[in-house]
Amino acid sequence: MKKKPNVLMFAPSFAPNFFSEALVNSKLALAMLDEGWEVTVFSASAVSDFGYTDTWESPWQPLRPIVRQIPAAGNHGSLKKIGRAAWAIATGRHPVPGAIWAAKVARAALEIHAVRPFDLMLTRSTSCIAHLPGLIVKRAAGVPWIANWNDPPPHLFPAPYNYPISPLRRFFTERYLSEAAAVADLNTFPSERLMRYLAEPLLISDPKRMHVVPHIGLGFRGHAPTGKKDRFRISHAGNLSVERNPRGFLRALAEVANRHTEIRFELELIGKIDDGIKAEVEKLQLSKVVTFLPNLSFQACFQQMEESDALLLIEASVENGIFFPSKIVDYCEVGRPILFISPEQGVSREMNDRFKLGYFCNVDEPTSIVVGLEKLVLDWKADRISYSGLEDMRTIVSPSEIVGQIGRLARSLGVH
Structure with a gap:
């Protein structure tokens, strides 16, 4: 890439609301900024039951100007909620939880894209709703898209995990996820095992559209052990x-x-x-x-x-x-x-x-x-x-190595 890309990232889990997935997404955005990439992130409010902390502090302050945190739902009257839900489903074409958030962030991203076009779009689970605004933006603007799957969708977690959903919700969820995987130009996974595990339920048959990109490090170096044996x-x-x-x-x-x-x-x-x-x-x-x-x-x-x-x-x-x-x-x-x-x-x-x-x-x-x-x-x-x-x-997991991998994938999609 001759110029540094302008990247759009949909990452519901992101700074300053930290748990494991938010940390991975935030480290990636920080590494891209350090490499000179332009980055705009749309995130959602964190679930406090799982968060470690929700304050801006080192080393995350550079991310503050680039993130737009949009809550999943507002405190509106019931009729207004119904109207928003209908609009969101019509926009995203999938009646799944989080559709209102997806429609709102996609609309905001397209407004930015009209003024300052994005070169590359990244959608980062968890949660898998990250891919719905990607679908909307891809249909509307054709931005090259890499969908990342850090974990399976909850209902596909292996035992002893158990996150059951109704047959109807499962139908709509799996229809949405398989379309996201199909419309995305590339799908990435942190491990070979997860990639093989999800290929079938996501209906991905072309191995050229699947790539392993490990979780990214921060580039931190801890001090040596003290050597004390007390x-x-x-x-x-x-x-x-x-x-x-x-x-x-x-x-x-x-x-x-x-x-x-x-x-x-x-x-x-x-x-x-x-x-x-x-x-x-x-x-x-x-x-x-x-x-x-x-x-x-x-x-x-x-x-x-x-x-x-x-x-x-x-x-x-x-x-x-x-x-x-x-x-x-x-x-x-x-x-x-x-x-x-x-x-x-x-x-x-x-x-x-x-x-x-x-x-x-x-x-x-x-x-x-x-x-x-x-x-x-x-x-x-x-x-x-x-x-x-x-x-x-x-x-292998250094910031420069992982950003380099994403850069090579972007070039394969014609991002220069």
């Missing part, structure tokens, strides 16, 4: 849930701590934690070991993780580990070994096998978790801890 601290960043349940790890921690009383163990759980997990901590007599830190900013979270000796990843017990947890990228940038508690077959296992990022435990086998944690602790104590591939992983 305590062993492991931290988990991000919300935990019924599906991503830490009980197996907590029980393993209690067992390993009882075996190695010469070591002072500390576990930090950063993010929103279910009351049932707190009860389990009490039951296992880990109250003096576990610290809950529910509302840290992104920067404070990184600083907290830098004080750890290892970082913890807990995934759901799914048969096919299609998810690429974006915290893997953050953990690699902090520069600490990762203790994976993950599916035997999945993205995390493949990444650790390839890059040697830390220690793998099978989420379905309690003994595996005990063995993995104890090996990590003993290796830490003996200064032989293993995480040799962090730098290779950092290179």
Whole structure:
């Protein structure tokens, strides 16, 4: 591209309302700005139950002038709501939740496009409603379009996740999603497994229209470990849930701590934690070991993780580990070994096998978790801890590399 592109991004999850998907989208926009790209972002209000924080702070301030946050719905009377819904469905042609937001942001984007044409359009799930304004703008203006699918639509999450929808809503949702995937010039996914998993329900048959683009890093470099052996601290960043349940790890921690009383163990759980997990901590007599830190900013979270000796990843017990947890990228940038508690077959296992990022435990086998944690602790104590591939992983997810990948995809669509 001879000139830097003018990019339109629809990203319902975005700064300053942060949880994992919002962080990924915000890091990408920040990286594009750093490369000299022009970026305009349309976002929605965050769901507070899942957000980590909702304030503008470092390093996100450069994003503030480029984002237009438009709430999904206003406080109008019932007749006005019905009128808006009818207008939105007529505009987007799909009666799905979020249609009003999609129609509003698409109209606003087309007004900007008429004055300052966009060269490229990116639609970024989660939520999948991000792709509906993309459809509207594509039909109206033909802007080259790359649709990104960070996760499956909720109703397609594998067990034990369970987000059921009615047959009628499923029909309209899947009709919408398959049209979005078909009309988009390209579809991107953070992992090969997720791409294969979604190809069939999205009705994508042409492999040339599907590409893997990993989650992006921030380019952060954590300081080296202190080398002190007076305590062993492991931290988990991000919300935990019924599906991503830490009980197996907590029980393993209690067992390993009882075996190695010469070591002072500390576990930090950063993010929103279910009351049932707190009860389990009490039951296992880990109250003096576990610290809950529910509302840290992104920067404070990184600083907290830098004080750890290892970082913890807990995934759901799914048969096919299609998810690429974006915290893997953050953990690699902090520069600490990762203790994976993950599916035997999945993205995390493949990444650790390839890059040697830390220690793998099978989420379905309690003994595996005990063995993995104890090996990590003993290796830490003996200064032989293993995480040799962090730098290779950092290179692959670096801001310049990911923006370069998107730039190459854009050039393939004639964006110059």
